[in-house]
Amino acid sequence: MYLTFFSNCWRRKKRLFLPGVFCCRVTGILKRLFGQPSPTNAQATVSLVFQFLNTIQTLTQATQLMPSQIKDILVNHCFLFSAALIGLLVVSSAIAQEKPETPGSEGNGDVIIGPEYKTDVDLTDRANPKGKSFEFAMKLADSKIFKGDDSTLEPKKKVREQRKIFVYIPAAYKDGTKAPILVTLDGPSQLNLVRNALDNLTVSKDPQRKLPAFIVISVENGGDDSKGSERGLEYDTMSDRFARFINDEVLPAVLNDPKIKAAYPQIAFTQNPWGKAVMGCSSGGAAALTMGWFRPDLFRRLVTYSGTFVDQQDDDAPEEAKYPLGAWEYHSSMKLIETSEKKPLRIFTHVSENDNGAKSPESSYHNWVMANERTAAALKAKGYDYRYVFSKASRHCDGNVFQHTLADTLVWMWRGYEPE
Numbered sequence: 001m002y003l004t005f006f007s008n009c010w011r012r013k014k015r016l017f018l019p020g021v022f023c024c025r026v027t028g029i030l031k032r033l034f035g036q037p038s039p040t041n042a043q044a045t046v047s048l049v050f051q052f053l054n055t056i057q058t059l060t061q062a063t064q065l066m067p068s069q070i071k072d073i074l075v076n077h078c079f080l081f082s083a084a085l086i087g088l089l090v091v092s093s094a095i096a097q098e099k100p101e102t103p104g105s106e107g108n109g110d111v112i113i114g115p116e117y118k119t120d121v122d123l124t125d126r127a128n129p130k131g132k133s134f135e136f137a138m139k140l141a142d143s144k145i146f147k148g149d150d151s152t153l154e155p156k157k158k159v160r161e162q163r164k165i166f167v168y169i170p171a172a173y174k175d176g177t178k179a180p181i182l183v184t185l186d187g188p189s190q191l192n193l194v195r196n197a198l199d200n201l202t203v204s205k206d207p208q209r210k211l212p213a214f215i216v217i218s219v220e221n222g223g224d225d226s227k228g229s230e231r232g233l234e235y236d237t238m239s240d241r242f243a244r245f246i247n248d249e250v251l252p253a254v255l256n257d258p259k260i261k262a263a264y265p266q267i268a269f270t271q272n273p274w275g276k277a278v279m280g281c282s283s284g285g286a287a288a289l290t291m292g293w294f295r296p297d298l299f300r301r302l303v304t305y306s307g308t309f310v311d312q313q314d315d316d317a318p319e320e321a322k323y324p325l326g327a328w329e330y331h332s333s334m335k336l337i338e339t340s341e342k343k344p345l346r347i348f349t350h351v352s353e354n355d356n357g358a359k360s361p362e363s364s365y366h367n368w369v370m371a372n373e374r375t376a377a378a379l380k381a382k383g384y385d386y387r388y389v390f391s392k393a394s395r396h397c398d399g400n401v402f403q404h405t406l407a408d409t410l411v412w413m414w415r416g417y418e419p420e
Helices: 004-011 020-033 041-061 068-096 191-201 230-236 242-253 257-263 285-293 326-330 368-382 399-413
Strands: 109-113 132-139 162-169 181-185 213-218 276-281 301-305 346-354 383-396
Touching: 020 132, 068 399, 109 301, 109 368, 109 399, 132 257, 132 285, 132 383, 162 191, 162 257, 181 242, 181 285, 191 399, 213 242, 230 242, 230 285, 230 399, 242 257, 242 285, 276 285, 285 301, 285 326, 285 346, 301 399, 326 368, 346 399, 383 399
Parallel strands: 109 383, 181 213, 181 276, 276 301, 301 346, 346 383
Antiparallel strands: 132 162, 162 213
């Protein structure tokens, strides 16, 4: 019945208005579904889809008894609801793919390390099977989201003409499976350490210290730093813009890269947001949190080192109207973490004892230690799965801290994930 009805719909050309009662009923269903950006109950979502189907069926039956003019009005516009139905089915299908998270509480909470550091053996080359590395570039001018021409950019701060994308596919990945992913920012960043961790821990015999075969996608920033720069625009802006850029432009570019496709013809990424992680340091750390905060339907595992949870957003950014102190609003002023509904996120944060602005007053809104301590406290108070590392005798984005902690961080971050 539905197929016949939809077939008739698509053949119609006129544009008329739907009666209010039917429109309200469908609008209510859509609002109930999309009013929750990251629904966790797949059964409830599917139920809404079937309510939609039943509404269409009722309309189909009702048109048999209506005057021809009203019948034409309804049928002429049902193509809109056909499209909406397809969207509902896609969303419900993606949600249904999510698997329940059972990470436990091991490793959660506050941790102090230092002042002495050593490189974790799992971050070194232990002669395990190696994966394959790829590199390609994306022109900023080709982007629909970050073209490098925003009005907030300062002319003296250079914008890249293209950004490099570095990809590492571990030996443990099997072509055709839906791989989890880790997006790292300021690429290539710590890619060498992550690569060694994958080579060593995807083949680990210890189930408590094992990594899934995730694909690493290391993304270069758009250029320069701080306010008025392309990097600052991408990383420090309080919106879902950068999350959309990664999801809508970078991930498809990876899947369609000729060299990658030649080596892995059936490569695929999971659609489960619990299978999508982001890692960054400094403003890249702020970007990681912001990607998950604004789009938990896309990214849910977040790793931030020396996170720039300070007032680093462009002063003339449109987002200033809603978030006047930028990422400082997460933990202070608006206290977004504490006052917002808890989101489905797993969050690692870190700060160094001598991090940027460590001695700056609160009124500067540029004290990284204060910002990260408050962020961790807010995550704890709200009941998040979080891990906060404070490193003694260390500085901003300290390489010694990465070499000492990154393997443990990745193991903790991926706890509870069930590969597809």
